[in-house]
Amino acid sequence: MAMELNEQLIAELVRKTLKEVMGSANTPVDAAPRGGESKNHLKVEDYPVASKRPELLKTPTGKALEDVNLDNLMSGKVGFEDLRITPEALEYQAQIAEAAGKAQVAMNLRRSAELIKVPDKKLLEIYNALRPRRSTKQELLDIADELESQYNAVVNAKMIREAADVYERRGLLKSA
Numbered sequence: 654m655a656m657e658l659n660e661q662l663i664a665e666l667v668r669k670t671l672k673e674v675m676g677s678a679n680t681p682v683d684a685a686p687r688g689g690e691s692k693n694h695l696k697v698e699d700y701p702v703a704s705k706r707p708e709l710l711k712t713p714t715g716k717a718l719e720d721v722n723l724d725n726l727m728s729g730k731v732g733f734e735d736l737r738i739t740p741e742a743l744e745y746q747a748q749i750a751e752a753a754g755k756a757q758v759a760m761n762l763r764r765s766a767e768l769i770k771v772p773d774k775k776l777l778e779i780y781n782a783l784r785p786r787r788s789t790k791q792e793l794l795d796i797a798d799e800l801e802s803q804y805n806a807v808v809n810a811k812m813i814r815e816a817a818d819v820y821e822r823r824g825l826l827k828s829a
Contacts (some may be wrong), residue, residue, distance in 0.1 A: 695748040702745050709745060713737050741765035760808075767806035783816060785825040792827075793817035 699705045703718060707799075710718045712735035718723040725731040743766035770774060779796055782788045793813055801810035820826045 693745065693748075695745050696751060696752045699745075700744065700749045703747070706745075709726060711739070713739050725761070738765075740767065740769050743769075762813070764808050767800075767809050770804045771800070771806065779813075782811070785820070786819075786827050789827050790817045790821050792822070 689804045693706075693709055695706065697703070702710060707718045712718075712721060712731075714732075714735055716731065716735055721735055747759040747762040747766075750756075754798060769777075779800075782792060782796055789790070789823050794817055797810040797813040799812065807821040817826075
């Protein structure tokens with residue numbers, strides 16, 4: 654009886670956690686809409702998406718939100734990759750932010766969506782490169798070119814180019 658109760662509590666905890674995670678994430682990485690190109694234009698009333706519009710959410714491997722449950726996790730039908738955030742889910746959140754008049758939040762969510770394709774190791778390298786006096790202007794411009802050409806992260810590339818110019822004006826670049 655106690656074992657069954659513990660399993661029920663664990664199952665409920667996992668279900669709630671997954672719903673929260675999935676509420677801000679999910680769909681195939683290649684399906685990343687760009688700047689409002691999604692055919693679903695969400696409104697403030699659609700928040701949280703996991704509760705109000707769960708049919709829109711898919712995991713990075715294409716599973717439906719309802720498929721992410723303890724039984725499927727325990728059986729291996731759902732894995733860690735299914736819990737990762739997706740560009741489309743971030744786009745949905747961006748649409749809701751725009752509808753709520755939060756343009757900057759929407760932009761940040763779209764920038765985040767671009768970075769999903771970038772490997773974690775590369776993101777850490779970029780983070781370190783953007784610290785004051787860690788990079789030359791050319792190194793920052795090369796990072797921007799790589800983001801744009803290899804990952805189609807156009808907005809982030811633009812931001813790094815702007816940072817390179819600002820660092821140059823403020824004397825924050827590494828000496829060549």
